Amino acid sequence: MKFVTLVAMVLLFFSADKSSPIKPVKATSTNEFLNSIGVNSAISARGEKLDKTIEAIKYTGIRWIRSGYEGGVSIDDYKTVHNATGVKYSYGLMSGGTDIARLLKDARVLANMGALLAFEGNNEPNNWAINYKGKKSGKNESWLGVAQLQNNLYKAVKADPLLKKYPVWNLTEGGAQTDNTGLQYLTIPAGANTVMPAGTQYADYATCHNYFSHPSHPGLYDNQTWNAADPGPACKVDGLYGNYGKTWAHNFEGYTEEQLADLPKVTTETGVTIQGDFSEEKQARLYINLYLSQFKRKWSYTAVYLLRDRSDEDGNQSFGFYQKDYTPRKAAVYLHNLTTILADKGTVSKAGSLAYAIHNKPETVHDLLLQNSNGKFQLVIWDEKAAGTDEVQIRFTKKHAVVNVYDPTVSASAQKMLNNCSAVMLTLNDHPLVVEL
Template structure:
């Protein structure tokens, strides 16, 4: 075993001994509220990427290969650049991947979006519709009026309103969700894009009751001028839906807009607001090594789903070769060699892979007493009833010793580390207390009954 792999294996091994306190089960009513599992498949379905698929230097056969390897379930795309639908449908047929289908940067052709969306829907390849991309950077002209950027955003608001109405009036498409525009926090005038539906008394330029979207849409990149460097809980904080988030997150788009501070939802409302991320990621360079990049993306997908984001797309599948400044975001280099991020995500999705259908997720009584602030956990379940308890740490230095304690003895527990591989690093039997040494990545405890 290579030295690096051995070191990582050692860091994530289950500790053979623990203190007497860790051996004792939680007291009182700690077991009264067992944990409701989420479907493995729902988490896997949340994992997406941005990709040009077969344009901008990308090769369709290579995209198919990459999508299969990563295990991603959806791609952010749209009518910008007129992508060939037959090739997109072929990609879906080969991999099962679906598409969020958007107007793109500066696009306004709702009719074209729906016509092409119908073709994707008939092929089973459509996930959702998306409004215009970042009108603060790419203005639009709609119904003869310019809008976005530093102009009035009324044309943007009318475009998004009309898109929503057109989708919901279409007999075939009406059941597909509509995602909002991105970077609506930049609106120059209060047109109400900080709401999915403008509530009474909002005092916006568009009338109360105007419906824009079913899901909020955010570009919460992990690193931001307000949070530029390495830090504990880096991706956990980027996924925070409240004002505690220091990056370009949900709060500054839908709570209090970042450009002119127009009020939207309260912080308590933001906690349950339906939401997606259509761009996030990290640029490799300086302190952001390929290892840090890989660990960030691994924990980011987990954090996003844990904190209520239904879908998350990383920018980017493969580094851009037709523009400057975006050369080191990708899971893959320009020559399609995989970075560590690709390997780690492949391992995670392989470990959690589930082809069946779980109708009613079950519950499991477990606890992690005195869980450190950088340690997080999420209970998933496969269609065969197996639980996958994911426990991850987000500290940049040192380790955390925790103990996962079960109310009832677990017959078999297999421990996986996606930074090591897809096979279990340890198999235990008759487990009641499971000590773990964690650092900067997840482990998966597969629990069979």
């Protein structure tokens, strides 16, 4: 089999460069990474069709769907999709929702069928205000009602014998709060001087909509998804720091940079429309980079917006893995290839380590070492170079009998198979390669 594309050229090095130390790297379960891959979908509402949703989930290998009761989808449809695909759901109040009792009632059904992943608070109260206990809250009003609702959701979940084991994800865009209700914390610490008292619990996980292309930093640039996943102030978009470090609307102080680095966190929306610099090809490559960057930077779950383009909204509706008629975009094909290459549903009881070094590694090249339940290592290496290429050498401490190299932008089959290999050379630009040992 010939390997002819420049972006995925692999050359065997018989004489390894000794200038970079080779050290053991602890692997992460492949299954854990695959479980992090999610999407926003209305499942069988807003023009989406149940059978097509099932087909799309199966093809892409997506493991969870972000949803909520305000979408109008029946629990029977949730059950049908789960039974057909194994997909799980984060279930939330979504835009403007306040009915905690209803949310928990449906969640118990999902939990009993093994389909519940987590709870989520309100969707972007800065855009969709709520009416809670007779008062309007959110947008430019006081956010006290929004904060009280989130606290009451947390308490209700943790008081329920069946549901208390499931995590609560915070509401999104807490960085827009008009008054310092403390929504920049999971639990308000002593001395925070917030409107809600110290000890108020909101969530187990911080939640963001860190779209990697954002009005605050538009266009295509190096390390695009890597930067959006940055937990600190270096993030150029609407990320963790602006919602949990120092709030972007009124600069309320939250966690320190050191605390943000290890804060439990999830992303329930991110993506980009096809326009300008973002062609269908570029969107597809960024989407697979996105899942890798987020996971590497300790985001436990990431959902792209959307599975299928909206047919009930105006404007540029080209976020989706699928067009309105369910024609798969390249993003769907590339994700299918990546999840097929990595395919695994087993667990690793104790992840192993692989000794390797990446020589000549620029700041746009990143790596994630995974281990499949069959014991094989899958070293994923991706470049976030907006233009041009980088050549890097991967060196090992010993020769590996078989090394397969995959390029998900080409197919789910190995593009190069090497024998007795102790070093390889990869030419990278803007998407991942998988080196399987």
